[in-house]
Amino acid sequence: MAKAPKNKTPRSPAENPDFALHSLQEEFEKNKRFDASKEQMQDFYEQMLLIRRFEERAGQLYGLGLIGGFCHLYIGQEAVAVGLQSALTEKLDSVITGYRDHGHMLAYGIDPKVIMAELTGREAGISKGKGGSMHMFSTEHKFYGGHGIVGAQVALGGGLALAHQYNEDGGLCLAYFGDGAANQGQVYETFNMAALWKLPIVFVIENNQYAMGTAVSRSSAETEFYRRGTAFRIPGMKVNGMDVLEVRQAAEIAFKHVREGRGPVLMECETYRYRGHSMSDPAKYRTREEVQDMREHRDPIEGLKKTLIEQGSSEDDLKAIDKDIRKVVSEAADFAENSPEPDPSELYTDVLVEEY
């Protein structure tokens, strides 16, 4: 990483010491892993494991026909949502994402029962069964969805950030999107306005290497996604999205920059999804070995487990956590299976708020 030369007239924005394009990454490079307490680490572990077990069960329920339509699992990417969202200020900051949204909901501590019941399309679901896997929201937690059109959440996130700025509430918006969405035009329209207006937003590209079945190198002229903000003077950060402590550390740096009123940050989290794009994806575009290699060497949960054990947690303690989580997930699945479907009278409710 080139350092900006001091005491010299900058020749380009990148060399301008006041220009932040590289400064965040440089700060991040100094110390990449968040200095978490044992409790924090255990929290991260539990949250990631909850997402993993929840998604495994969702996959099973899909196989049983209890979940219909499209169902995009977050398995493999857990460290991204957990690392970032643990750094948010609760009830202040807002989050928005695409259709692979179960993990982000769970990272908020939203009851797995109402999430699973939404997946099965039941009236107890968080969207009363009307949204489904891709359309879940919790305004209580300032989680704004859950959007099915690739890239739309980026512009909407810009609007949430505008609301933070307009209300001068000190909050920021965390807008997640994938490497596929990163090629959508509206993403760059939003980058432009966000940088122009110094909106408090962190754009997070969850680069899981495949846009549905197309590898990043086959769809993107620039595969170093953190550089994609350069044309708009948005500083970029490249983060190992398979390490929750790295993600959390990056979040600390990015959020500080944004909260200081210095405009948006673009963070690329390199991650990997173990499952297909959606449940109906046979995943023939990659080898079995590639997936297995990721699972064995890069898994975010196994990685943190190693750190926890090094720091004195016992295998038994961690097994007990897994057991508890399996129970929570089983209860959520039972609830989702046994809750009634929405009443037919709900068909025409919620189309409009007011009566005319």
Next chain:
Amino acid sequence: MAIELKMPALSPTMEEGTLAKWLKQEGDEIVAGDIIAEIETDKATMEFEAVDEGTLGKILVAEGTENVKVGTVIAMLAGEGEDVSAAAEAAPVEDVPGEGKDVGRPESSGEGSEAEIAKPAKKTGVKDPEIPHGTNMQTITVREALRDGMAEEMRRDERVFVMGEEVAQYQGAYKVTQGLLDEFGPKRVIDTPITEYGFAGIGTGAAMGGLRPIVEFMTFNFAMQAIDHIINSAAKTNYMSGGQMRCPVVFRGPNAAASRVGAQHSQNYGPWYASVPGLIVIAPYDASDAKGLMKAAIRCEDPVVFLENELVYGRSFELPELDDHVLPIGKARIMREGSDVTIVAYSIAVGLALEAAEELAGEGIDAEVIDLRTLRPLDKETVLESLKKTNRMVIAEEGWPTCSIASEIVAICMEEGFDHLDAPVTRVCDEDVPLPYAANLEKLALIDTPKIVKAVKSVCYRD
């Protein structure tokens, strides 16, 4: 407890498949992530991955078996310390609950019937507020009325702001936002780059975040770039979230043909937006409605598409001088009472319909003219009431005929007003072509008063 491995559904439409191959054998240790079997669907061969750990017990469906129904137990998995043989037998699955099947709700005979699907009650008896006797009337252009409506609401509610191309320093491409920057400053009157998709999304997101944005499109032709946010993000959010997340945004700007600007700048999007559940669509004609409905739109908790007309901006009308002139959304207005025939119109066509009615009066035909004002929800009661009285109807619309608001009114009259019809309901629309530039061709393509007069005479059997 032994775990049943069931034939998985691997796509939204899969009902059965072929168990192509077992990759694990009875007695094999299984860890999560192992591929146990290959299953062929109509689309692809999929790998069946283990989620749980254990030992594979009895295989109940042999490889090569075709037409295995989703949900059938295909093998048993014994957990830690369990006897594999105990996990051998499994009861066949009776029924697999899933899509379209009713789950967890007691059977009822009339379920899903019309009686049970309660449609929302339409507010009845809603009228425009009475204008107090002696109220001063001012003459004002539609352009000024729209601006005044926005300014009043911005004074009333801090959350209201305007964004769009040239709305601030330039004072509006069509001067509708004139003076707003001076009064409210750049925080609330925001010039955007030329980037409709992006700023429509930002406006929509700001509404989700609790603000009250007015998003101006320089014309609705450019909103085509942004229509995804209007429909997918704004209109559907309240429903998809089960009523949790509102989106009170107003998308506004000139719509339909202007003058000699060619095909790409001359289209009426009324029917497009009016077809979308979750949107309110307003298309006023005169200054009073423009102001009163603009104020209502801004206060509305639902997303609104507010369609103006460039050719009408400069026209002057009488407007009552009231402190708070707000009109009801979803209510048509009878512009002229008549008994022989009804002309239904909206936006610029209302002016043409009124001209036609004057001309027809001279020939002894007493026409009633209805301005729909709101295209969604459509005030069909007022339309049908008028039909009941006149028994004849013509719809005048400055827009294409196919799948138009006019078509919709025809359908409503057929379904709900058939017994009152003395003549076929007739559409008078633009010609079914992209709008030409040449002055003579443009004139031929657009709706005009003589075309309305001719159609009215035809339904009155007076030609």
